[in-house]
Amino acid sequence: MTARVLIVEDEPAVRRLLAYNLEAAGFEVAAARDGEEALLQIEELPPDLLILDWMLPGLSGIELCRRLRRRPATAGLPVIMLTARVEESDRLRGLETGADDYVTKPFSPAELVARVRAVLRRARPAMAGELLTFADLRLDLLAHRVYRGHREVALSPTEFRLLRHLMENPHRVFGRGQLLDRVWGLDAEVELRTVDATIRRLRRALNAGGEPDLVRTVRGTGYALDLPEPEAAGFSAPGSAGR
Amino acid sequence: MTARVLIVEDEPAVRRLLAYNLEAAGFEVAAARDGEEALLQIEELPPDLLILDWMLPGLSGIELCRRLRRRPATAGLPVIMLTARVEESDRLRGLETGADDYVTKPFSPAELVARVRAVLRRARPAMAGELLTFADLRLDLLAHRVYRGHREVALSPTEFRLLRHLMENPHRVFGRGQLLDRVWGLDAEVELRTVDATIRRLRRALNAGGEPDLVRTVRGTGYALDLPEPEAAGFSAPGSAGR
DNA sequence: GAATTCCGTGACAGGATCGTGACAGTCAGC
DNA sequence: GCTGACTGTCACGATCCTGTCACGGAATTC
Known part of the structure; x- marks a missing residue:
């Protein structure tokens, strides 16, 4: 069983880059353009991991993350935050809201995949499986x-x-x-x-x-x-x- | 079969951080402050993997890497480069000189350990590669x-x-x-x-x-x-x- | 310079090797 | 016990490999 990753990102270019690399690494990938769409998809078929852009139109990434944490069904859902800045203050705030890891743009595909694996391994040992x-x-x-x-x-x-x-x-x-x-x-x-x-x-x-x-x-x-x-x-x- | 990792890094704080996490992950760790010291240690007891800071006093990391590649005895030694910048040009130059992977500071310990494992897994069979x-x-x-x-x-x-x-x-x-x-x-x-x-x-x-x-x-x-x-x-x- | 030895070249036939499909025995699950 | 999947074996044919030969040119010797 491959792990399902849901990408929430409004920029099409970044979305495609993420999707391409994650698929190449063997993950099943879905995408959403904003927080609302993400919530719908999560409800319909919960992914095993969420990649969440910090800045989103409408519902912000940080707000979405906080909401998910409040619901029991999604409280344990691993989240990787995506941000453009390397500022330490943001980093801390991101982790406070319950993100499991943090990737700053621009990122290397290899690094991203490594982090996804690492987070999945921690959260769902069986899912990250040696690949x-x-x-x-x-x-x-x-x-x-x-x-x-x-x-x-x-x-x-x-x-x-x-x-x-x-x-x-x-x-x-x-x-x-x-x-x-x-x-x-x-x-x-x-x-x-x-x-x-x-x-x-x-x-x-x-x-x-x-x-x-x-x-x-x-x-x-x-x-x-x-x-x-x-x-x-x-x-x-x-x-x-x-x- | 514990793998030996040699850290070449001049900043004591980073060196300790690396050593601590790698030892915690079960690796045998040695350290060197600059390129000269690294060469001596490699000669005495070749490690299975090298973590190399990009900027080093005296012999730079990139230069050390290049030298190692030239000698048959160390040509196959896996190298992970450590750099402060995320610039893509540096990244490419690092890979061109023969680094097997690339980690940018600041890095997460989990990611570093994951990369070390990955590179070792990749390099092991190739090391025996008779050419x-x-x-x-x-x-x-x-x-x-x-x-x-x-x-x-x-x-x-x-x-x-x-x-x-x-x-x-x-x-x-x-x-x-x-x-x-x-x-x-x-x-x-x-x-x-x-x-x-x-x-x-x-x-x-x-x-x-x-x-x-x-x-x-x-x-x-x-x-x-x-x-x-x-x-x-x-x-x-x-x-x-x-x- | 002529005779001789040695090597490059192309062709060929027998043989080795591998892909392919079929078949039967074994085993697990129902 | 029956069924179906799995697996080891075999025979056949196509392809590739390889040892051999004959010929002619090149180098060597006398």
Whole structure:
């Protein structure tokens, strides 16, 4: 289960930036333009975390936060405040109103995501779950779920362990024997080519939507999780191009 | 397996703050006041991660980072930069010099610890990354990839093993028999001239972009990986002739 | 300069390797 | 006990790899 983040921000540019980065990090994102809209969305489907702009038209961020804290249903909802100033006085006031953390604009996407994770980990340990990512692949260890882009991918236990191992060591090539040891276990008595079959099933599941294949076959050696080569034609000398 | 973190920071207050939080998070912490002291400590007992202040008396943080990157022993050492400014230009310059991440003061302890964990997790597998280089050739053993300059070169298994052997012993000439033993294996029953064919295929793949040939043929003896002789010298260059 | 040895080049056929689909045994849940 | 999912194995075919050969040019020796 991925965590739902609700962004409350009136500037479209900032809203898109936030949404883009949070989605890339594996969160489910919703957005609202002002406090009123936010309240409606929270009532309908409460998010797991709120990112709240300090200055909002109508109901201000700080006021919205205070209201949420008063209602039992939303009192525990984690809130990250977003402000343009670095002034310490604001910082303190923000934390007093019950924000869990504070990000100042301009912010780096990485920092923001790190803070979101940190806050979620504190508030909902189960939700922040260790998240492995590679390209548009996301693997949530705690929730035991895998996503390719926005599509959830259903994997069998063996496929899941195999993908997990590959995602924990991206780019690295593993021989069939190594994979048997590490994914199947040292005492597994299985044919080497069983790995091929499982790789195939994993590929089929991951690429079911027509996405590019992220599993690279290294002939004579093994498999690796890797970015596919962009098919470029016509530049280098022909003849060696194939392969 | 506790990771060792070396803090390089001249302000005692910040140093203590960092040390306190990292120790609380379970890391082994050492500290240095300036670049010189840091270099000494790194030489004595290399840490697993470096937290580096941007501004330092004497050797600046950015300069220290650059120096570390140049030495093979410390080239893979993860570095987190610490700066007072949020300016994007600094940020980019920091990442360009080879910092793995970037934290701006003032920072939250939780964020810092989260970043340290993240960088360590990312860097661990890469630290073992065996990388052979010769001239503009790079061979990544773990990823099982070969690059000539920026172009990736696709090699068959035998070509790959042959190139690997030559890159592990550059400048050295191997006879066909030696190569058969070491690349094909002691029990290979193959014609000597098979080596020629594979050398040829290797050359074609490596020079497909029109680059100079790095495989030197020593008539009557064998092959070696070597820099090509600069063309057209009036006198005979004696040095490399013998051997 | 001629004979000889050595190496580069292209082609080719057999073989190794991998993808693919199918199948049966096992196990858990109903 | 039945059903369905999961998994290990196998056979087949396509592709890629690789060892070998013949030829000709280049270097070396006499």
